[in-house]
Amino acid sequence: MTTFTRANADHLRNTLQGAVVKCSERCLYQSAKWAAELSVSLPELPSAASSFGADTDSQMQDVDSLPISPAFNFANSDPEEARLETQELSRYLLAKSYFDCREYDRCSAVFIPSTLPKGPLSPTSPKNKSKTPTKTGQGEAKESDFIAGVESETHTNVLPKLSQKALFLALYSKYMSGEKRKNEESEMILGPADGGTTVNKELAGITRSLEGWFADREARGLSGSNQGWLEYLYGIVLAKGKTEEDARRWFVRSVHLYPFNWGAWLELSELLNNVEELQKIGPELPQNLMTLIFHLYASQELYQSTEPIHRELNELENIFPNSQFLKTQRALLYYHSKDFDEAEIIFSALLHADPHRIDSLDFYSNILYVMSARPKLAFLAQIATATDKFRPETCCVVGNYYALKSEHEKAVMYFRRALTLDRNFLSAWTLMGHEYVEMKNTHAAIESYRRAVDVNRKDYRAWYGLGQTYEVLEMHLYALFYYQRAASLRPYDPKMWQAVGSCYDKVDRPIQSIKAYKRALVAGSYYEQGSSFGSGTTAGDPTGVLDPETLYQIALMYEKLNRPDDAASYMGMTLAQEEGPENDDDDEGGGHGIGVTTTTSKARMWLARWEFGKGAYTRAMELANELCQDGVEVEEAKALIRDMRARMESGRSPS
Incomplete structure (x- = not known):
């Protein structure tokens, strides 16, 4: 660089x-x-013309002549837009003040009288008869139905002549009004009528208005002077209507026109379901700094904690050395790769640097929960509550604290409170599902996980939770489907493939089970990279210690397939994990194994019986005596020894 x-x-x-x-002018406060x-x-780099030794009076005289930052030069470079913005200034300030006071309908009405439809277009039109929005089983129409209802209309621009800034504010406030009304009309979280199907009834009018505006601009040859904000809003509306391919196209158009609207990049990231889609969309994006930041963020959201991603992060931190956002991304990369110690150190430093920062504290609380760091989690809950107790992140932190104390009812109460504040807050849906599993409420757990994947299909925890819940219900084919979805999102997580292998076993498909367990072995060696990124053994290193339980399950599958030699081979590999792999650098000639476990003792017992069945009494006796020393399977081992001694004393020589 x-x-x-x-x-x-x-x-x-x-x-x-x-x-x-x-962004502030358009009330996009999170992006701002x-x-x-x-x-x-x-970083504040020193000026070449710095004059620290200059006379104080001369410095004071220079203050008035300092240039104003270009950020506060409000003149629009487009003369027509500048003229319209000057004419609208008083109305714009009034509208923005209404928006800031959350009076969204009043804000919109300043520029656009309330003549736009608030629901689906009239079904009496011949073109619309086949596209009349239908009712769902819950008695509510889907948002995509409202969008579909306007797709076949011939769009004309019915909007008054406004600047793009005023038009965005008017339509965005209309969208926010619909979202506010949608939340007000929604049922209680997981209540009897809460199916997550309540819709934003303003979408149809916004869609028709924007399509008419874009068509009019294109017809007049003015589309080249678009600013990108209305494209962003149109992308949001299309995404709400599940028209994802078109939404992606409009978000890409928006970031080309104005790359520094972070909201557009966030929306685009949510529409990418896997790494392949991220790679595919890469060449379509502008080649600038924002694209690099987006690629880092989207890769983190797709759980890609690879060396190239860390290099990208290092390059960005060279430019923004004090960025809390980038430090959070690094912590999340460690979190996704299960390096909780490193992630906790970064989050702790962020908390000390800015104790009032609530963003991403729900992830920090997840880490502390997994680490069983109850005092730290209690402190975090106290800090977050003192800052803002009505933030969804705060509610999740407190919920995790009660979950760690095994007070599951209280934990659920706080997760529900988080969802009351923001129904699209992913962490709360997933964590609430975990708590319902602990409470043995499988129906509520399944519904929570389903709502989580509705919010974000990339949440492997929710897919895995659905698999676990259906496995508890002994619906193994359903569980298998959800485990496979989780494994596709986390292909290098051995836990996912172990679950897939177990399900294949329960539906009596041992060949597929063996394949899944072998994938778990490969994934397990990938994760043995040490506590820090890039340290330790490399992915797939055959000298790493393998998971004995996975090896044992593979052996059992070969036994089911009536392939005893293969089964014995994997039982031997299971047993070998006690001593660990051979290491030439080790003076004793052996590595650091896992020692004796219940699983390795089961493998030793299986091998002892197998050797006994072959007539290899000496080897079987050795294994059985080892079992007596291990203290596991002792009674069965003693019985096997008695049987072998009886046979040997009867004159049968071992083979």
Whole structure:
């Protein structure tokens, strides 16, 4: 990467400050906050013309002549847009004040009178007869039905002549009004009528308005001067209607027109289901710094904790050394690769640097829960509650604290509170499903996990939870389907493949079970990379210690297939894990094994019986005597020894 100069830093800082202003003007406050934090994280490079020894009076005189940051130069480069924004200034300020007070309908009505349809278009139109929105079993229409209802209309621009900024604010406030009304009309979380099917009834009108506006711009040859914000809003509407391919196309168009709207990148990331789709969309994106940040974020969301991703992160941290966002991404990369110690260190440092920062604290609480760090989790819950007890992240932190104390009812109460605040808060759905499993409420657990995957199909924990729950219900084919979805998202997690192998065994498909267990062995060696990224053995290193339980299960599958020699081979490999792999650097000639476990003792017992069946009494006697020393399977081992002695004394010589 080229050296980052002061000129580069100043240009990037001005651009990010401009993004803060532009996003704030359009009431995209989360995107504005993200850009502002990134701007502040840039290093303050020394000026070549610094004059620390200059006279104080002359410095004071220079203050008035300092240039104003380009971020606060409000003049629009498009003369027509600048003229419209000047004319609308008073109305724009009024509308924005209404939006800030959450009076969304009033905000929209400042620019657009309430003439747009709030529901589906009239079904009396011949073109719409086949596209009338239908009712679901819960008595609610799907959002995609409302979008479908306007697809076949011939769109004309019915909007008044407005600047793009005013039009975005008016339509975005209409969208927010629909979301607010949708939440108000929704049933209680997991209540009897809560099927997650309540819709935003403003989508149809917004869709028709935007399509008419875009068609009119294109007909007049003005599409080249679009600013990217309305494309972003149209992408959101299409994504809500499950028209994902079109939504991706419009988000890509939006980030080409204005790359520093972080919200557009976030929405685009949510529409990518796997690494292949991320690689496919890469060439379509603008080649700039924001694309690099997006690629890092999307890879982290897809659980890609690889060396190239860490190199990308290192490059970005060279530019933004103080970025809390990038430090959080590194912590999440360690979290996804199950390196909880490293992730906890980073989150702890972030908490000390900014104790009022609530973002991503739900992930930190998950890490502390897995580590059983109850005092730290209690402290985190106290800090989060003191800062803002009505944030979904805070509710998840407190819920995890009660879950660690095994107070599952209280944990569920806090997870439900998080979902009352934000029904699309993924962590709460998944964690609530875990708690319902602990409470043996399988129906509520299944519904929680289903809602989690509705929010985010990339949440492997929810897919795995569905598999576990159906396995408890002994519905193994269902469990197998969900475990396979989890394994496809986490192909290097041995736990996923072990679950798939177990399900194949229970549906009596031993060949597929063996394949799944062997995938688990490969995945297990991938994860043996040590506590820090890139250290330890490499992925697939054959000298690493293998999981004895997986080896034992493979042996049992070969036994089911009536292939005793293969079964014996894997039982021997299971037994070998006690001593560990051979290591030439080890003076004793052996590595660090796992020692005697119940699984290795079972394998030793199986091998003793197998050798006994072959007539190899000497080897069988050795194995049986070892079992007596292990203290596992002792009675069976003694019985086998008595049987062998009786046979040997009767004059039968071992083969």
